[in-house]
Amino acid sequence: MNPIIYDFKRSFLRLSVLIFLIVFAAVGVGIGYLVYHSSVENLPASSYYNMNFVGVSFGFPNGTVKVHGYVFDNRGSPLVATIEMVSNSGKVVSMTQSNSSGFFTIQGNNASYIIVKYSTYEEKATITTIAAAGKSLLQQHTVMYTYIIYNVSDFYNYYEYNGEGLAIITGVKNCVGKLILASTFNQGELNLTFYNQDLKAVGSCIINYSGYVTINSIKIKPGTQFISLGSKSSTGFMTEYSPIPHIEYAINLGVISSSSLFQSFFPIIMIYLAYALYSKLIDSGAIEFIISRPLTRASFYLTRLTSGLLTGVTTGIIFSLVVGGTFSILIHYFPGFVVTMLIIELISILSFYYILSFMLSNFIKSATATLGISIALFFIIRIVEGILPIFLPTNVSNILGYYVNPTSICSVATYLSTHLTLAGAPFNLGISIVAQLAWLIGLSLLGYLKFRRMDL
Template sequence: MVNPLLYDFRRTFLRLSILIFLILFVVGGVGIIYEAYHSLNIYPAELYNYNVIVTVSQNKASGVYHILGFAFDNNGNPLSGVTIKIDNNTYVTNSSGYIVVDTSTFPSSITANYNGEEKVILHVNTTHISAGFNSFGFSAQTGNQIENPFINTIIFANISKLVDYSSITYAYQPFFLVFFVIAGYNSNSAHFIFAGIGNFSVEFRNLNNSVIKTINLSINGIKDSVIQIPSNTFYIYVGVPNVSLSGTGMPLEPEIEFEIVTPMLGAVGLFSFAFIIIFIYVAYVMFGKLKDRGLDFILSRPITRGQLYFTRYFSGVISTLVASLLFSLAISITSYSLLHFIPSFIAYYMFIYTFTIVVVWYSISYLFYSLTSPTAGLGISIALYFIVDIAISVISLLYPSLNNVLSYYINPSSASSLISYYMLYLHFPKGVNLGVSVISQILWIILPVVGGYIIFKRLNI
C-alpha cells in the first residue's frame, strides 16, 4: 500500500506547473549568476588557489625602489617556493612567504608562478580585477602628520595585486604601511603585515566604536604577525599611538563574494515570489477544493480529518523543501564552477531563505482555505502577500524607527529580510534580537496551520 504522504507528495511536486516553473527559475538563476560573473571581467588566473601581493615603494632620498612580495594561501598562511619574476630577474619566496628586492628602476612587469599556475601582477597596458581585494587607500606617517590613511584588507579569495607606494616619501620616521589578511570567513585571527619604522598600535572596536582590545608594536622594517581578533570586532584601527589612528570597518566578505551575492539574492527573490504564488495555488488544489467536493470519500477510507489535513499540508512542505534545495544547489554549483570558491553557508542560507518564506505563506493559505470558500481563500492569500509587502515597505519609509520591528519581527517574511542582510554583510542588523525574530517566524508557520486545522475539524461539510 502506498504511503499517503508519499502519494500526495508525488501529486504535489510532479505537477506540470511546478516542474515547469522550477526548471525556468533554475535556468534563469544560473543565467543571472553567469551574467554577473562575466560583468566582473575576472581573468582565469585570478581563481588560482594562491595569493600574491607585491608592494613597491621608493626612498626619495636615495631613489631606490623597495619591492616587497608576499605569497599566502587561502587561510592566510605564508607560501614558500612561489616564483616571482620582476622584469628579467627571478626570486623565490622564503619560508615566511616573502621576497625583498631593491632596484634602481620601477618594474615594468611582475609575474608569479606556483605549481605551474601563473598570475600576471604587473604588465604594461594590462589591467584586471583582483578578486576579493578591498582597498582603503594608503598611508604614510611623516613627522607628526598622517598623510593619506592606508589600510588594505584582503579576505579569503584568490588574489594577485600590485600596490604602488612609490609616490610616498618614507625618509621620515615614524612611517608605516599595513596589510591585514583575514584567514577565512568569520575567522578569529588575522595575518598582519607591517612595513615601517616606529611604534604602532592596532585597535579592535565593536559596532558602537568602543575599543575591545589594543595591541602595541615596535617595528623596524617588515613585521609579520598573526593577531587574534576579539569577538564582536567591527572596526580595526591602525596607527601611531597618541598621534593618529586610521580605521576602517572590517568587511567580512570579499569584494567578489559581495558582487556575486547581490544578483544571487535577486534570483532567490524572484524564485520565492513565484513559488509563493504557485504553492498558494497548490494548497487550493490539494486542500481548498476538497470543501467544494465534500468529504464523503473519507468515510470509505480509514483516514481522519486530521490525517487528511496534515498529510496534504506536509506533502506541500516536502515539495517546497525539494524545490528550494534544487534551486539553491543549482545556483551554488554554478557560482562555484565559475569562481572556484563559494562559502558553504551561502548555499545553506539560500535554501533557508526560499524554503522558509514559501512555507510561511503556504501555511497562511491553509488558514484562509479553512475559514472561507476555496476561491476566496485563494484570492485573500495572494492579496495579503502583496498588501503586507507593500505596507511594510511604505511604513518603514515613512517611519524609519519602526523598520526593525516591522521587517524582522512582525513581517511574515522576516527570515528573508534577515538572511538577505546576513548574506551581504555576514552579520545581522544592529539592534535586532535574533531569537525573537526566529520565534516570530516559527509562529507564523505554526499558528496558521494549527488554527486552520481547528477550524477544518469543526466544519460541517
C-alpha cells in the first residue's frame, strides 16, 4: 500500500479524530437548525421555489379582467408556464401559456385569481384585492382599475413595491443582474440611485421602459448597500440591496454559524495529530528506528506531512457536506456555493495549523512543549484576528486580513460567502492565494530543512 495512503488511514481513522468530527458535526447541525428555526423555517414554501411571476391586472366595467404578466426563474430567466384564470367558485374561466420569452396575456370574466403552474410548482395571486373599490367604479361604468399582482420567491437581490410599481433585481453576477419592472403605467422613466453602507451615493442609472412589464439588464455599482427608485427629478425611499439573493443570507448564515465551533476548536485536533504523527516520534527517539529502514528523511517527512493534510482536507469536506446536506433536507435547496466556500475555509485553517505544529516540532525538542506552544499560538492568532479590525483603519485591516494573515484564503472565502462576486472586493485574489501558499509552503520547507540537518 502507498505509504501516504497507509498513514492517512491511520491518522483519519484515529479515534480522537473520528469522535471529535462526529461531535462537531452534530453540534454544527444543531446550531444550523437553530439559525434555520429563527430565520427561515416560517417562510412560505414559495420562498424556495425556482418560479416567480409578476403581472398587471386590469378590471373593466363589464366584469372582464385582463392580466399582462411575466414568469421567470430565480435568476430572472423566462419560463414557459401554464396560467389559469379562476372564478371565485373555483371554475377555470380562461387558460394560456407564457411564451418562450416568459410573457403572457390572459383575459376572462368575473375572475377572482390566477394560478401559475410550472414543473411541480403551483402558485396563485388574487386579482380582486380591491373588490370594494372595483365594484364602486364598475357601478359608475366610467373607469377601470389597475394594480400589480405577483408571487416572488426570496431569491432576489433587491425588491421594492410602492403600489404603482414593483421592481425586482435578481440573478446578479459580477455586479450585473436583471431588473424586472411591473408598472401600472405602460411607459415612463425610472431613476435608480446606488448608495454605499455610509449612505453616500456611488452612482445612478436611468431606465426608460415601455410596457406594463419590462425586463432590463442592470449593472450595480460595486459597494452598493442600498438602492432608491424614483423619477428623473427625484429619488424615492432607499431599500436594502443584497449582493447575494436575499434568502441566501439566512441560509448562508446558518451554514457559516454551523462551522463556528468547528473552526474554533478542530484546529487543535490537527495540532494534536501533528504531535502524535511526528513530534512524539522525534521526542521519543523512535524516528531513529523508522528511518534506519530503507526510508529517506525526505520520504518520511513528506509522508507524515501529506497524510495529516489529507486528514484535514477530508474532515473539512465531510463536515461541510453534512451541514449542507442538513440544510438541503430542511429547505429543499442545497447551498452549493457557500458549502464550497466553507470547505475552502476549513482546509485553509486546518492545513495551516497542522503545518505550523509540524514545523515547530523540528525546532523544539520536547513534544509536549511543541503541543502547548502550537495551541497557544492558535489562540493568540485567533484573538489578534478578532481585535485588529477594531483598532485599525479599514484599509490597513484589509491588508492584514487578506494578505498578511496566514489563513488569507479563509478570509477570501468568508467574503465570497456573503458577496458571491469579486467585483469591488477589498483584495486581490491572486495576491491572497500567493500569500496563503507562501505560508504553507514556506513553513513546510523550513521544517524540512531543519529536519534534514537534525542530529537524531
